[in-house]
Amino acid sequence: MNETYQSLIKRAxxxxxxxxxxxxxxxxxxxxxxxxxxPFRARQIATLAGLCHQKLTDPAWGEIxxxxxxxxxxxWSRATVREMRRQHEKAVxxxxxxxxxxxxxxxxxxxxxxKARKESDFxxxxxxxxxxxxxxxxEARCLQFSDSLYEALLDHYEPEMKIRKVDEIFxxxxxKLSSLLEKIQASNxxxxxxxxxxxxxxxxxxxxxRDVLTAMGFEWDAGRLDQSPxxxxxxxxxxxxxxxxxxxxxxFSSSLFGILHEGGHALxxxxxxxxxxxxxxxxxxxxxxxxxxxxLWENQVARSKPFWQYWFPRLQQTFAGQLDQVSLExxxxxINRVQASLIRVDADEVSYGLHVILRYGLxxxxxxxxxxxxxxxxxxxxxxxxxxxxxxxxxAEGVLQDTHWSQGLIGYFxxxxxxxLYAAQIFHQAKKSIPxxxxxxxxxxxxxxxxxxxxxxxxxxxxxxxxxxxEDISGEFLRSNYFVDYLENKFGExxxx
Ligand code: ZN
Numbered sequence: 001m002n003e004t005y006q007s008l009i010k011r012a013x014x015x016x017x018x019x020x021x022x023x024x025x026x027x028x029x030x031x032x033x034x035x036x037x038x039p040f041r042a043r044q045i046a047t048l049a050g051l052c053h054q055k056l057t058d059p060a061w062g063e064i065x066x067x068x069x070x071x072x073x074x075x076w077s078r079a080t081v082r083e084m085r086r087q088h089e090k091a092v093x094x095x096x097x098x099x100x101x102x103x104x105x106x107x108x109x110x111x112x113x114x115k116a117r118k119e120s121d122f123x124x125x126x127x128x129x130x131x132x133x134x135x136x137x138x139e140a141r142c143l144q145f146s147d148s149l150y151e152a153l154l155d156h157y158e159p160e161m162k163i164r165k166v167d168e169i170f171x172x173x174x175x176k177l178s179s180l181l182e183k184i185q186a187s188n189x190x191x192x193x194x195x196x197x198x199x200x201x202x203x204x205x206x207x208x209x210r211d212v213l214t215a216m217g218f219e220w221d222a223g224r225l226d227q228s229p230x231x232x233x234x235x236x237x238x239x240x241x242x243x244x245x246x247x248x249x250x251x252f253s254s255s256l257f258g259i260l261h262e263g264g265h266a267l268x269x270x271x272x273x274x275x276x277x278x279x280x281x282x283x284x285x286x287x288x289x290x291x292x293x294x295x296l297w298e299n300q301v302a303r304s305k306p307f308w309q310y311w312f313p314r315l316q317q318t319f320a321g322q323l324d325q326v327s328l329e330x331x332x333x334x335i336n337r338v339q340a341s342l343i344r345v346d347a348d349e350v351s352y353g354l355h356v357i358l359r360y361g362l363x364x365x366x367x368x369x370x371x372x373x374x375x376x377x378x379x380x381x382x383x384x385x386x387x388x389x390x391x392x393x394x395x396a397e398g399v400l401q402d403t404h405w406s407q408g409l410i411g412y413f414x415x416x417x418x419x420x421l422y423a424a425q426i427f428h429q430a431k432k433s434i435p436x437x438x439x440x441x442x443x444x445x446x447x448x449x450x451x452x453x454x455x456x457x458x459x460x461x462x463x464x465x466x467x468x469x470x471e472d473i474s475g476e477f478l479r480s481n482y483f484v485d486y487l488e489n490k491f492g493e494x495x496x497x
Contacts, residue, residue, distance in 0.1 A: 004067045005077060011055070011064075012084055013278035018052050020236040027242055029107075030228045042107035049103035056091040079281035079463040086159070087280065094142045102135050106408035113406030114229075120396035122377050129405055130373045133366050136410050140367065150367045153411030157287040158418060160465050163364075166414050169421070169480055170357045176484050177353045178387065180491065184338045184350065187495040191333040198322045200252040208252070208318045209245065209259040212311065216263055216297065217450040219270050230345075230403055231258035233294075235269030237277050252319070253335060254346070257298055264297035265290055267450055271458025279461075286466045287412065291419020292426055293453065299349055299420075300427040300486075301441060301449070303336055310444035336494055340388040342397045349420075350487055354387045356417040359402070363410050422470060424483035426457075429474045 022045065029041050065088065068081050109128040116125035137149060145152030151163045210225065228244035235241040243266045245258035268284055276282035284290045301307055305328075312331055316323045323331070338348040344355035362379060365371035371379055380399040381391050392398030404412050431437050434452050441449070456473050470478050491497065 004064055005071070005073070005081075008064050008068065008081065008084060009279065011058075011061070012080065012280050015052060015055055016278045016280065018048065018055065022048050022052065023234050023236055027234050027236075029110075030230070030232065031226050031244060038111040039108070042104050042111075045107050046100045046104035050096055050100045053091060053094075053096050053099040056088060057096070061088045075463050076276065076279070076281055076461075079461070080279045083280040083283075083462055090143060093144065094139055098135065098138060098142070102139065102408055105131055105135060106406070109406040109408065110403065113400070113403060117396050117400045120394045120400065122395040122399055125400060125406070126373050126376070129376070132405065132408050133373060133410070136408060137367060137369070148368070150364045150411065153367065154414065155411075157409075157412050157415050158466065159286055160467065161286070161288070161414075161418070166360070166418075169478075170360065170414075170417070172480050173353055173417070173484070174357055174387070177350055177487075180487060181338065181340060181350050181354070181388075183497050184491055184495050185340070187497060189333075189494075189496045191337045192330065193334075193337075195323070195326050195330060195334050196253050197250055198319070199249060200319055200322070202247045202249060204318050205247055205252045205255050208315060209256055211314070212256070212302075213259060213263050213266075215444055216260075216267060216446045218263055218266055222270055223266055225259065231262050233262040233265035233269065235266070235272075238270055238272040238274040238282075239277075241266045241269040257302070257335075260302045261294045261298040264294035267297070267453065268293040268458050271450075271454040272461055273459055276461065281462045283462050285457075285462050285464070285469060287415035288418035288422055289457065289466050289469065291416055292422035293457070295420050295423040296427050296453075300423060301446070303332075303349070304441070305332055306438050306442040308332055308335075309442045333494055336491070338491060338495070340390050342384075342390060342392045343401055345401075350491060351388060353417050353420065356413050358383045358387055359413040360417075363405070363413060367410060418478075421478060421480055421483045422466070424486045425470060425474050425476070425479065426453075428482050428486075 025041065025045055025048070029037070033041060061084070065081065065085050071081075073081065105128070109125075109132055112128045113125050116122065136153060140149035140152040143152040143155075145155060148163050154161060154163065154166070206225075213225065214220070222239045223241040223243065226242065226244045227246060229246060231243070231245045233241065233243045243259070243262035245255045245262060247255045268290055272282050272284075308328060308331065312323075312328050316326075336348070338350045340351055341347055344352065344359075347355050358380070361383065362371065362376065365379075366373065366376065377395065377399045384398070385391050404410070430449060430452055434440075434448055437449065440446070457469065460469070464472065467478065470476070
């Protein structure tokens with residue numbers, strides 16, 4: 001039995017290593033690759049994706065997994081077998097040809113999207129999107145998951161999550177978020193816009209960001225911080241985790257909150273047990289749980305008063321002369337400014353969820369065949385008016401703003417909002433479980449929080465589902481009210497509602 005399990009681990013390790021190489025190529029494409037490298041990079045990625053697929057669909061897996069079906073295994077080995085079975089069973093349903101075509105189309109689609117967004121020309125991208133949607137529908141059909149094609153895609157990112165549940169949560173949240181947004185916009189206590197604007201040298205922004213990351217416990221000998229058009233985090237292994245941000249000389253907050261957000265993701269990746277690298281159970285549970293880690297650091301921690309009681313004087317020092325006249329209260333109000341806006345990644349904590357609900361509805365309709373790509377932009381604009389009361393005048397600020405669809409990442413968006421919900425419920429528990437958490441944060445001591453998260457979440461890898469983890473940490477199923485209460489309390493105070 002032990003031998004069978006060892007052969008499973010050996011094969012799984014090889015797959016993980018190939019996956020890491022694939023991620024390296026993608027990281028390079030988004031940070032370092034010269035612009036003409038795109039077409040050949042797409043082929044390199046497609047070849048490797050095809051190779052991974054061949055390995056994963058090897059008939060030998062079936063036999064190994066069958067032999068381990070009733071084996072007496074410990075928690076980690078059980079999780080490893082379960083995860084391998086899940087991956088193998090999915091992979092054998094999708095033909096290799098489709099996998100290669102998807103990988104290549106996603107890589108070329110990304111290049112096409114970059115260009116189309118620059119020129120704000122949806123018609124230049126829509127043929128690619130039509131192809132991507134068609135291929136993703138084919139993939140979902142192959143997976144024969146449930147009645148819903150979309151659910152099969154959602155399951156890639158948020159395993160075990162059901163559309164019924166997402167619909168229920170989002171239907172509850174939408175009116176709550178809209179009404180809070182309306183109340184805030186009607187408040188006569190509006191923050192000054194100008195105080196985050198100025199001239200902030202990039203090297204100082206970088207240095208300040210690095211200091212905060214260090215305090216959070218980011219391990220520099222197992223990670224890097226670079227620059228890319230879209231901030232992101234990728235972990236090749238727990239000992240090599242890369243994050244990026246983007247810089248603007250006029251506004252330090254965009255690079256800083258990018259770093260804080262991606263830093264939260266990075267701590268999750270660095271917190272996975274390196275001894276178990278290669279096992280499919282040594283991985284993040286789901287994208288929703290991943291996002292909970294980034295949002296928890298970015299919002300619950302780094303947009304709070306205790307955090308800035310420590311860091312604001314240091315920020316003033318870094319940008320000497322520029323923030324001297326700004327009070328801590330005004331600063332906190334400014335970084336928590338709520339306003340209906342066009343761009344999701346710049347959205348505040350209240351309207352952010354509405355952006356996600358909008359994308360979820362649209363991508364679900366496209367996959368289920370209820371919405372044609374040619375009608376997407378009109379549908380986008382209609383929903384923007386309905387949800388946020390504003391309409392983009394350019395495609396670049398509307399339907400073309402996000403990279404996800406161009407890369408075939410359909411089913412991904414809902415995990416952002418689920419992540420906010422998980423974050424609120426986890427942080428609520430952290431405050432109960434970690435002695436003097438707020439005082440620690442006020443003194444710049446962020447390690448106790450990192451350690452708690454590492455122990456409660458990161459180190460446990462994929463030994464349980466997202467639902468089981470939340471229940472284990474907080475004693476309750478996932479509930480929307482922690483997020484709603486958090487928003488109502490925080491913004492009620494800031495805006496005097
Ligand atoms: Zn994120």
